[in-house]
Amino acid sequence: MGARSVPAVESRELRYFVAVAEELHFSRAAERLGMAQPPLSRAVAQLERRLGTPLLERSSRSVALTEAGAVLLREGRAALDALEAAEHRTRRAAPAPTGTPGIAIATKAGASDELLAKLLDAHAAEPGAVSVEVVLCGPGQQARLLRTGRVDVALLHPPIDDVEGFDVEALRTEGQVALLPAGHPLSSRTSLRLTDLEDLPGLPPPRYPRADGTYPEGPGPEVHDHAQLVQLVSLGRTAVVVPEVARTHLRGGVTAVPVVDAPEVTTVIAWPPHSRSLAVARLVETATRL
Amino acid sequence: MGARSVPAVESRELRYFVAVAEELHFSRAAERLGMAQPPLSRAVAQLERRLGTPLLERSSRSVALTEAGAVLLREGRAALDALEAAEHRTRRAAPAPTGTPGIAIATKAGASDELLAKLLDAHAAEPGAVSVEVVLCGPGQQARLLRTGRVDVALLHPPIDDVEGFDVEALRTEGQVALLPAGHPLSSRTSLRLTDLEDLPGLPPPRYPRADGTYPEGPGPEVHDHAQLVQLVSLGRTAVVVPEVARTHLRGGVTAVPVVDAPEVTTVIAWPPHSRSLAVARLVETATRL
DNA sequence: GCGCGCCCATACCCGTGCGGTATCGCTGCG
DNA sequence: CGCAGCGATACCGCACGGGTATGGGCGCGC
Numbered sequence: 001m002g003a004r005s006v007p008a009v010e011s012r013e014l015r016y017f018v019a020v021a022e023e024l025h026f027s028r029a030a031e032r033l034g035m036a037q038p039p040l041s042r043a044v045a046q047l048e049r050r051l052g053t054p055l056l057e058r059s060s061r062s063v064a065l066t067e068a069g070a071v072l073l074r075e076g077r078a079a080l081d082a083l084e085a086a087e088h089r090t091r092r093a094a095p096a097p098t099g100t101p102g103i104a105i106a107t108k109a110g111a112s113d114e115l116l117a118k119l120l121d122a123h124a125a126e127p128g129a130v131s132v133e134v135v136l137c138g139p140g141q142q143a144r145l146l147r148t149g150r151v152d153v154a155l156l157h158p159p160i161d162d163v164e165g166f167d168v169e170a171l172r173t174e175g176q177v178a179l180l181p182a183g184h185p186l187s188s189r190t191s192l193r194l195t196d197l198e199d200l201p202g203l204p205p206p207r208y209p210r211a212d213g214t215y216p217e218g219p220g221p222e223v224h225d226h227a228q229l230v231q232l233v234s235l236g237r238t239a240v241v242v243p244e245v246a247r248t249h250l251r252g253g254v255t256a257v258p259v260v261d262a263p264e265v266t267t268v269i270a271w272p273p274h275s276r277s278l279a280v281a282r283l284v285e286t287a288t289r290l
Numbered sequence: 291m292g293a294r295s296v297p298a299v300e301s302r303e304l305r306y307f308v309a310v311a312e313e314l315h316f317s318r319a320a321e322r323l324g325m326a327q328p329p330l331s332r333a334v335a336q337l338e339r340r341l342g343t344p345l346l347e348r349s350s351r352s353v354a355l356t357e358a359g360a361v362l363l364r365e366g367r368a369a370l371d372a373l374e375a376a377e378h379r380t381r382r383a384a385p386a387p388t389g390t391p392g393i394a395i396a397t398k399a400g401a402s403d404e405l406l407a408k409l410l411d412a413h414a415a416e417p418g419a420v421s422v423e424v425v426l427c428g429p430g431q432q433a434r435l436l437r438t439g440r441v442d443v444a445l446l447h448p449p450i451d452d453v454e455g456f457d458v459e460a461l462r463t464e465g466q467v468a469l470l471p472a473g474h475p476l477s478s479r480t481s482l483r484l485t486d487l488e489d490l491p492g493l494p495p496p497r498y499p500r501a502d503g504t505y506p507e508g509p510g511p512e513v514h515d516h517a518q519l520v521q522l523v524s525l526g527r528t529a530v531v532v533p534e535v536a537r538t539h540l541r542g543g544v545t546a547v548p549v550v551d552a553p554e555v556t557t558v559i560a561w562p563p564h565s566r567s568l569a570v571a572r573l574v575e576t577a578t579r580l
Numbered sequence: 581g582c583g584c585g586c587c588c589a590t591a592c593c594c595g596t597g598c599g600g601t602a603t604c605g606c607t608g609c610g
Numbered sequence: 611c612g613c614a615g616c617g618a619t620a621c622c623g624c625a626c627g628g629g630t631a632t633g634g635g636c637g638c639g640c
Contacts (some may be wrong), residue, residue, distance in 0.1 A: 006542060007372070008301070008373075008377070009301075009307070009376070009377045010300065010301055010302060011298070011299075011300055011301035011373065012300060012627095013375070015298070015375070017373070017634090019619080019635045025427050025587085026587075026588060027586090027587065027588080035627095035628070035629085036629055036630080037587085037588075037589095038588085038590080038591095038628085038629075038630085038631095039627065040628095041588060041590090042590090042627085043627080044590085045589085045630095051377065051380055051381055051384070052381065052384065053380070053381065053383075053384030053385070055380075058587090058588065058589090059588095059635095060586090060588060060589090060634085060635050060636055060637090061586080061587075061588095061635085061636055061637060062588065063587095063588085067384075067385070068380050068381075068384045068385075069384040070383075071379055071380050071383040072376060072379075072380040072383075074566070075372075075375060075376035075439070076376045077367065077382065078372055078376070079372035079373040079376045082365075082368055082369035082372040082373075083298075083304070083369040083372075083373070084298070085298060085302065085365060085369070086299070086304070086362060086365035086366045086368070086369045087298070087299045087341065088367065089361055089362075089365050090341055090343070090345075090358050090361050090362040091341055091342065091343065091358075092358075092363040093343075093357055093362075094341070094342065094357075094358045095343070095356045095357070095358075111619075146602095149365070163565065165564060173614070202522030216499065224358055246585095270585075272452065273455065274455060276364070289587060302598095315616085316616075316618095317615090317616065317617080318618060325598095325599065325600085326599065326600055326601080327601095327616085327617075327618095328600075328601085328617085328618075328619080328620095329598065329599045329600075330599095330618090331617060331618060331619090332598085332599090332618085333598085333599095335618085347606090348616095348617065348618090349606095350605085350606050350615095350616065350617060350618090351606085351607060351608065351610095351615085351616075352616095353616095353617085354609085423618095573590060
């Protein structure tokens with residue numbers, strides 16, 4: 001191969017390309033990156049020259065990904081995640097000013113509270129326990145925190161959450177219930193089926209953020225955490241199917257009805273594959289003994 | 291967190307750090323990188339400032355990794371591999387000047403020849419077959435080619451090769467034989483045990499390259515491929531235990547004797563996890579039907 | 581149908597920061 | 611005690627990344 005004359009791809013270029021590929025709009029991408037549009041155009045063109053292939057189809061009215069561009073978007077995101085993970089994990093491995101470096105765990109705000117509490121208690125009681133930082137985040141965000149190394153482990157709920165690419169250990173399994181505004185016709189039922197909950201008039205399903213932080217289109221309200229979800233239900237703005245454990249945090253104005261044919265939801269503890277951290281292994285081991 | 295003022299880690303800095311961490315010597319690392327030593331020192335110091343933690347212990351006579359430095363070496367290598375993989379896979383996804391982009395497969399030079407030939411024949415006979423580039427490499431190098439995206443699939447031989455982090459499908463299993471110079475006292479035996487082969491006088495085991503391309507210390511010869519290995523055996527410079535299939539490529543001067551208690555070796559086809567390539571899936575499917 | 585406006589590319593300029601050379605300071609060794 | 615090896619520091623020049631101004635192509639509205 002004689003193409004070794006071109007220098008290697010820099011992560012900055014990749015960040016730029018990913019921004020453009022996500023926005024499909026140079027000016028918006030430039031704004032998101034905090035820079036002007038012309039240098040962004042130039043940087044992407046330079047990346048295309050480096051790779052020897054067009055990544056974007058520009059038609060002066062719109063921008064579209066080429067085949068190679070789609071590959072680079074996917075692979076580039078993974079590489080940037082790995083880069084960020086290296087950075088975060090190194091920071092975490094640094095001797096902290098306050099004692100020994102601990103580990104960080106992510107969980108959806110408002111979900112698995114009592115399980116997490118038990119886990120933290122059990123871990124604290126272990127010999128050699130390290131401090132555990134709890135990072136609460138919105139639904140669907142744990143995977144990103146885990147991939148980018150901001151946390152060491154996460155509590156996830158497949159099949160709601162995607163656990164692709166992580167090592168997991170199941171902790172518990174439960175059914176699901178529908179959360180309905182009190183007084184709704186269905187709220188007096190003792191059980192429901194999924195078909196009962198399709199197209200409820202005036203109660204569109206909420207919209208959860210996607211992995212990239214954007215929200216799908218639709219009539220339902222955007223939801224960032226469990227408390228907000230419960231409030232939206234009590235206000236009669238939405239209805240939703242959630243794991244049973246959510247009943248423990250209900251407030252007035254919300255009724256939970258079991259959904260008999262909803263898929264079982266498991267709570268798993270997840271960590272990055274190839275983890276070499278003893279602290280992570282110990283925490284997972286403690287979790288599986290709960 | 292108020293530390294968002296520092297810009298993100300650049301891949302160039304990581305490459306520099308990894309070089310220094312591997313050499314544990316600034317001047318040698320600078321030479322390897324094709325640059326002078328002072329800017330390298332400065333770049334690493336800047337990386338340490340960015341991360342807020344020392345990565346290396348310099349004692350003016352030697353360089354050692356700190357705890358955080360060891361983490362960054364491990365994670366940084368993975369991130370750089372991912373970056374390189376993004377680059378290679380994008381190049382491969384580009385519409386090639388000659389027809390449609392194919393896929394690339396890596397195998398140890400001189401190993402699994404007939405299996406590979408059968409696979410290529412079977413694949414070529416399939417409808418919708420794409421062109422397959424065969425990349426021959428030294429033992430232990432396939433994993434790197436796969437991780438860095440230079441090839442899409444590889445033939446590996448656990449437990450000799452490490453398949454950690456790849457998806458694999460087993461193709462065949464075989465025993466192992468000892469390759470000895472013709473006329474060696476043991477070559478008249480009909481079978482051997484591993485203990486028979488320990489510390490053979492004048493026949494030190496060969497040294498295979500490690501994953502990073504360096505060779506372990508020892509008295510045996512360095513080996514890059516199978517042909518070289520066989521020649522070294524016939525010259526009475528080494529003796530080695532290899533999978534049975536190697537018998538098919540023997541030359542005069544080399545005798546193969548079964549080793550009854552050597553671990554079974556499997557031939558597997560491996561590919562990166564989360565592969566989305568239809569061509570890879572088809573090739574793997576063809577391979578498993580052989 | 582023509583013109584306006586959106587949006588990406590080009591042209592040009594400036595400053596930062598990367599890399600090079602020269603040199604210092606430390607330390608282990610002969 | 612002096613030398614040699616090695617990393618850090620000082621200083622400099624230039625290449626490249628980023629900014630502003632502007633061009634050009636195309637869709638859309640009146």
